[in-house]
Each structure stands twice: as structure tokens, then as C-alpha cells.
Amino acid sequence: MTEIQAGTEGAAGAAATAPAPDSPPVPAIELAGVVKEYLAHGEVVQAVKGITMTISEGEFFSLLGPSGCGKTTTMRMIAGFEDPSRGTVRLHGQDVTDVPPNKRDVNMVFQSYALFPHMNVWENVAFGLRRKKVAAAEIKRRVGEMLEIVDLTGREKRRPREMSGGQQQRVALARALVNNPRALLLDEPLGALDLKLRQAMQIELKRIQREVGITFVYVTHDQSEALTMSDRIAVMNDGLVEQLAAPREIYERPATAFVAGFIGTSNLLGGTVDRVASGCAVLRAGDEGRILVAGDAHRAGDDVTVTVRPEKITISAEEPGGEVSAVRGTVSEVVYLGLYNSYAVRLADGAEITVFQQNALDSTSTAERGEAVWLSWQPRHSYAIGS
């Protein structure tokens, strides 16, 4: 599978239909107090428990969460396939809560592509334009341009079943994008592809989004995918948004324990604030250890939970000096992962801390299994979270 080659004509065509620059900035998508309930075995189940958020024009926005968190239901309410039980959905300022999907100016890329099996590639891509009664000559031009963008020129006559997963994926993308929708909704579109192709497609999707300049709403359970591509991410759990922020913010400063655990590998440590000194709260950790948390949000006696990313931690044999967090433990596992080593270090209280150490030229910072070590990190890398 080759990467998609860019064709700039299509992007220019799409940009031409974007709203006039002097119109006031209206958010592309707004959800206000949206709740989705349904009846299962006589009981009311809340798939979405109340979501209010705003997605800006041209944004690459991800809904990230484990399966069953309500992210797909949320997207389906934006597309119009599900009616919210309560709340309002607005597209470009217009209340579309009761508008059927065929009357909404958004298009969707389905999880399993949902290509029309009895139509060839060209007919699949032309479907939406034909329904909109676009003139035949223009359909021909736009479908041709779009197939060029997704690198499927010459495969117009193929049936979906005669194509690879990656090609089907691109047909699905072209079929939605050719309509110049105001927003594109993507429901785990790369889930069925193998890792290499998925990574290539992530970059491609991001490029296409930049070129056509429309809002992308991307549903995924893959945190690295969301971090790679998104301008902003809404991390969802159990029908609610746990945190809505830029990828870096979500990774570095998770708002809840769920977000910390779901995004990347993260260590959770807890302790009671011993004293507050020079802009740092100092937590006692075991007999010899200390955890420093930057900021002045905590008072002595507070119970605080902090997260630390594995790559922020340094392993050393000697007790580190200076204003750093330092805890003592025993290496229980070392896994060589090429680019870095992953250490599991068990603390005296039984907690296990994961540490990533990059494999440098000199191997002074390596530790053996069973070795007693000190773990240390900067105060700003201890991030206190709400429980």
C-alpha cells in the first residue's frame, strides 16, 4: 500500500465553498446538555449523560475513550442517526436536533466503511452528489478530482470487495469529502487497518484535513492516534467528558485519574502533604521518600494523588540531591524495548512504578533486576489530580 499522493486542485475546490471570511466566527458544532437514554431490558440506560461542548470551524477534534463510553453515540447524534433524549445539537449555529441525517450538511466515514457493495468506486463516490442533483458534468469533475486526492485514479470501475482495506478506506473518505461537507465525522476509520498502514493513514488524514480545511470529528479508542492527529481531544468515560483540551495538555496535565490512566502509561502515587516550601508541596512517601508537587494549591495535611509519566523519572543508585521528588524501590522487571528500557520498580508500600529510560550511548543509568534504586523527578512533573 502506497501513501496517498496529494492533488491540490481538490483542496482548492473545497476551500472555495468555505464560508465567507467576513462572517462572524460561528462554532462548527455545538452540543448543549445532550443526553441520550434508551430502554434496555425495561431499564433506562444513559449512553450519554450530559455533554456540552463546542467544536470550532476547521478543527481536528477527537472523541477519545474506551468502548461503551458514549463517544460513538455522541457522534451519531451529530450525524443525526440518533435523536438526543434531551439537549440541543447545533451545526454552524443552526439547531438541527430534529433534522434527519440526509438534511444535515455533515458527512460520515463509517467504522467498517459501509461502502455500497453493488456499486463501483466511481458510483460510490458520486452517490451523494447525485442525490443532491448536481449537474452530471460537475459530478464527473468533482469525483475525478477527489479520486485523485485519495490516489484511486484508474480504479473507478472496481467494486469494493475487489479492493484492499486501505483502498476501501480511501473510497469511504472520498465518498464523504466529495460533497464538501461543513464537517466530516469519522468513526474509528482506521480500526480495521494494520499498524503500518494505520500510521501512514493518520498522517494522510491530517494532511487532507489541512488541505480541505473542514472540521474533522474523529472517534477513536486509540490514544496515540488521538494524540498524533488532534487539535483538541475530549476524553470520554461512562457517558461524560472527563477532560477537553489539547493533546499536550491532556498528556501532561490529566484532569482525572481516569484520563491519567487512559492516556499513555502513568504512575499514580499518593501521600499526605507534610509542608509547603518554596512554591512546592512536599508529600511524605515512605520512610525516606518525598514527592514534590509544584504549585501552591495544597495545604499541610491534605491527601493528594499525583501522576508521573514514566519517561519523566530518572533511575539512580545514589540518593539524588536538590529540589526533586525521590522515592526508593527495588527493580522487579526490566524490559528491553529497543528505543528505551521499561523498568518496573516496586516501592516499599507495594506500589509499582513504571519508568522508561532512553537507551543512551553510555549505559550508566541502567539497573539490574533486584537492584535497590532511587527514582527521582522534577516537581513540575508531579501532577496532582482530582480523585
Next chain:
Amino acid sequence: MKRLTPYLLILPGGMWLLIFLVVPMVFMASVSTQEGDIVNGFVQTFNVSVYGEALAQYRTQFLRSVGYGLVATVVSVAMAYPMAYWIAFRGGARKSTYLLLVLLPFFVSFVLRTISWKFLLADDGLLLSPLKSTGLLPDDFHILQTTTAVIGGLVYNYLPFMILPIYVALERVDPRVIEAAQDLYASKREAFAKIVLPLSLPGVFAGVLMTFVPMTADYVNAGILGGPANTMIGNIIQIEYLTNQDYPVASALSFTLMAAMLIGIFAYARALGTENVLEAAAR
């Protein structure tokens, strides 16, 4: 051994067809060109004129059978499609119950069911006598011995064979494909016409094959529910074999019917083959 396995797998069915289909057919072909009678025996004379004579004699019944078969097939499609659609898309958790209901008549013998219809629909039967005694229907009104009764019986008896293949085809339509059509600006009606209907046509095609052929060759419904004016070619073949014992004529008629059906079906498949239909629907 590995190379033989596929052949071994088709052996039982193949033998069955060879013994109980091919052999009788060869035998029947041979009988159709013999001359004689049941008392003195039949002698092979390669007399093919019997085909022309039999066909000329029973042309009306032949055409009537094809006509009944066509009408009953069209009525069956019209009744089966909405039922299959409803079960496939609205059946929910009870789909298998509804399918069982469709198949329930099969638990009673075909002939027995048709005979009970005869009782129900008789001129002074359970249905008509109360309606007549209350004056809702004229005294000379009758259902039995009419074309309607025979076609009704055909539709009733073969309807499940139309419902099942259509249901299977509809069941295989991915609901997300329908959603995709609606997402791409198709109204519910357009989504049905452009997506659901074309994708279910192979089922309709199979259903038509499975019902048109046995309905056209049927003789039970015409025999039980119909009158002298409704005689179908199946009844004629039965009479020639069992009553007149004119084996050559009966064989010739059977062969002609079979040949006509085969030609008709090949023409139908060529004209409406699934691929062609799908091509047309994709536009």
C-alpha cells in the same frame, strides 16, 4: 486420498441424482416415443409426432398453467417482500419466532391443508354460509372452482418459498450501508430504491425460481380448489398417466413442460441476472 475428497463428498448426492433423476428421465424420454397401449404393451417406434399432437390438444392448459404461474408469482412477490422486509428490519429479537410462523404451515401436509381450504371456502362452508344467510353475499356466490381460488391456493402454498430467500437477502444488508446512504443525502425512499432493493434482488430472483417452477407444474391446487375451467397441465399429465394410462402422451407432455421451463428460466436469468440488475440499480 486428499485429491479424492471433494469427489467423495459429492458422491452420495451425485448418485442419488443419477439414479432418481437421470435414469427416470431417460426412461421417460424413451417412453414418450413409444406406441401401443397398456394392455398390449408399448413398443419403441421413435414416434416424435406425439409431441406435436399432445401440445396441440392441450395448448389451452399449457398456456393457462404458465399464466397462473406468472400471476401467482407476481402476487407472491408483492406479498412476500413486505413480510420479509418487516421481519428482517423490524423483527428485533423475535425474528426467529416470525420465521417459524412463516414455516408453520409446513408442519401440516400440503394436500391436507389444501383440502381444508376446500372445506372452509365451500359454497355452504364455514366462511360463506353465515355471510350468505345474513344476506351479505348473494346465494350463488362461490369461491371454489374459480381462477381466483386456484391462484390463491398456489400463492398460499408456495409463499414461504418466496419469503425465505428474500428474507435472507435483506438480512444480509448491512444497516450501516443504509445509514451511509441517508448520510449522503438520500431520503428514506431513495435509500430503499438505491440500496435495499438492489441488494435484495438476488433473493427475489431466487424466490421467483423456487416458486414459479413448482407453481406452474402444480396440479393439487387446480385439482382440489379449481373446476373444469381451471385445469392445469399438471392435472392433464396426471390424468394421462393414471386414468388414461397413455404413457407416451403423458411423458411427452412432461418433457415439453420441463423443456419450456428450462428455456424460460435461462431467458429470465440472462435478462435479469443479478449482476445486470445490480448494474442497472447502481445508476
